Amino acid sequence: MKLSLLLTTIGMANAIDVQYDGHTYNACNGTLVTVDKQGGFHNVYEGSVAIYAEASTLNFNDTGLLTASPGQTRHFKCSIHPTSTFSTTCPEDVISSSADPYSYTAITTSLACTTVGLILCRWLA
Numbered sequence: 001m002k003l004s005l006l007l008t009t010i011g012m013a014n015a016i017d018v019q020y021d022g023h024t025y026n027a028c029n030g031t032l033v034t035v036d037k038q039g040g041f042h043n044v045y046e047g048s049v050a051i052y053a054e055a056s057t058l059n060f061n062d063t064g065l066l067t068a069s070p071g072q073t074r075h076f077k078c079s080i081h082p083t084s085t086f087s088t089t090c091p092e093d094v095i096s097s098s099a100d101p102y103s104y105t106a107i108t109t110s111l112a113c114t115t116v117g118l119i120l121c122r123w124l125a
Contacts (some may be wrong), residue, residue: 020084028090033062
């Protein structure tokens with residue numbers, strides 16, 4: 001039972017939805033980021049650099065361009081609507097996604113910033 005719970009939780013922790021709501025999301029390298037445009041006509045820029053330049057109303061899955069490295073926070077906006085923003089961050093103490101995701105150390109470290117992870121870490125302790 002522990003193994004199936006761990007595998008389910010890992011999948012949940014490595015995928016997030018972001019919106020243009022001004023919030024900061026935990027999205028370390030290796031996290032699947034889905035951009036939810038909530039019907040708005042948006043593109044994605046980091047400062048003046050186009051990450052996804054084509055504006056549309058369609059939600060999309062990021063190909064890894066929106067994630068942050070450990071200790072990094074990145075800020076994104078829509079160039080058409082500059083007040084439509086979101087940020088991604090990654091805590092400094094997170095193990096790289098190249099580590100074995102099924103090891104106890106990788107699980108407890110990479111999930112430390114999520115509610116599910118805190119419960120899981122306490123349960124395993």
